[in-house]
Amino acid sequence: MTDRARHILFFFPAAVLFLLYAYAAHNLPSWGSYRGPYGDAIARVAVYERHATDIVNVINYDYRAFDTLGEEFILFTAVLGVAMLLRHEGDALTRPAAKLSDEAGLSAAVRSVNLPALLVTTVFGLYIGLHGQLTPGGGFQAGVILATGGVLIYVCENTAAFRRITSHAAVEITEALGAASYAIIGIIPLLMGLPFLCNFIPLGTTGDVFSSGTIALISACVGVEVTAAFLLVVFIYLQEIIAGALPEDN
Amino acid sequence: MPAILHLLPYLVAAWLLLCGLYGIVTSRHLVHAVVCLAILQSSTYVLLLGIGFRLGGSAPIFADISTSKLVVDPVVQALMLTDVVVEAVVVALLLAMVVKAHEKSGSVSPNDLRTMRG
Amino acid sequence: MIWFGAGVLLLIAVAGAAVVCTRDVTNQVLALGFYGLLLALMFFIFQAPDVALSQITVGAVALPLMVMLAIARMKFRDRSRSAGDSRND
Secondary structure, eight states: OOHHHHHHHHHHHHHHHHHHHHHHHTTSOOTTOOOOHHHHHHHHHHHHHHOOSBHHHHIIIIITHHHHHHHHHHHHHHHHHHHHHHOOOSGGGTSOOOOOOOSSOOOHHHHHHHHHHHHHHHHHHHHHHHTTTTSSOOHHHHHHHHHHHHHHHHHTTOHHHHHHHHSSHHHHHHHHHHHHHHHHHHHHHHHTTSOTTOOOSOOOOTTOSSOSTHHHHHHHHHHHHHHHHHHHHHHHHHHHHHHTOOOOOO | OOHHHHHHHHHHHHHHHHHHHHHHHTOSSHHHHHHHHHHHHHHHHHHHHHHHOOTTOBOSBTTSSOTTSOBOOHHHHHHHHHHHHHHHHHHHHHHHHHHHHHHHHSOOOGGGOOSOOO | OHHHHHHHHHHHHHHHHHHHHOOSHHHHHHHHHHHHHHHHHHHHHTTOHHHHHHHHHIIIIIHHHHHHHHHHHHHHHHHHHHHHHHHHO
16 A cells, blocks of 8 residues: 555544544543542542552552552563563573774763762662652652663663673562562462452551551562563663674574 | 633543554554554543643642642542553563564565565 | 643644654654653643653653664664675675
């Protein structure tokens, strides 16, 4: 099908779809006038029931923890898929690391900011991960921030250190352990006679870092898993370039 | 408020949906198609947040405000938090497939990757 | 506040169209990063700081990073394949 025919074939259904969508939008509540009961009900009781102040994280890791468990396993499975598709078997990892020869070397500005930036990123990621139940943050955001700290090591030309960190089997084991411990935290209340993923740890005082029971614990597990998952994905994409691999001769 | 402002987030969500669809339909590079899929997914964020917004409401974090203050809908935000992460991993998996297809056939155009060879 | 939000929504519509219309994939990565930041700004205006934090870290940092890694890997493959061909000739 030619390009032009494709454009025309797309235009008319798109216009019809847009008009239908606009007509359906008339029945939605107008922008700014949220009426629904659930948001207000949860906002009223969550602080007293769970001793945590960040309602979004309370919903994610307590009221709707089962959804988040499923979503964490989506992440795990997707990384598994990437590894299955792109993993190199054999000796690709044992060759010496090739220095990425770029036309322009690293400027002195980037080189001098490398270590302080890494320190700030790691501390900030840990802070965001530990305070998820009090202020905006939580496991997912902290995991990605810590993973970008790992990528910083690679960006600043320390390819050998990056490879040593991320090709270690510990990264895969950590990822699997993070995902499994979320499920284990859910199963333990079953053994005590409570519902699956029930908040069974004593709740503590509102505003403390160690409050809100299993919410902080689950958030930490998710953070560990997301860090390992992203580091693994970045390493798998860069594996060939780092090992200086040549294409197979088949 | 003029009438168009009542519906603005929903119309912008529809526009983003159609832009993403147009990009996928007329794409000549597989990575371009994957990025347009990410634009498609982000149209749902605009729609969901548009539904949950309340004029005069504050963020649903009660660390420094009293619990009797009116807040915007936290349930929709919880849904979107997982949605954002899922978008990233779906794009990662799709890009792995694109890289593998490029490895096997040497081209990234959707028109060249038509039939499966056994 | 609502006019500010309306302005950012219109900017997002324009930026989304710009990302789609950028055909060169390397340029599209930059446009995607900018679009992610605009979305995060919109989430702040809509009183959703958690989601905004998520969007900044994932949609404006990790997503362009992964797309760039895929493009780099394909270019590396192309370059080593053509080097291999010229060596075999």
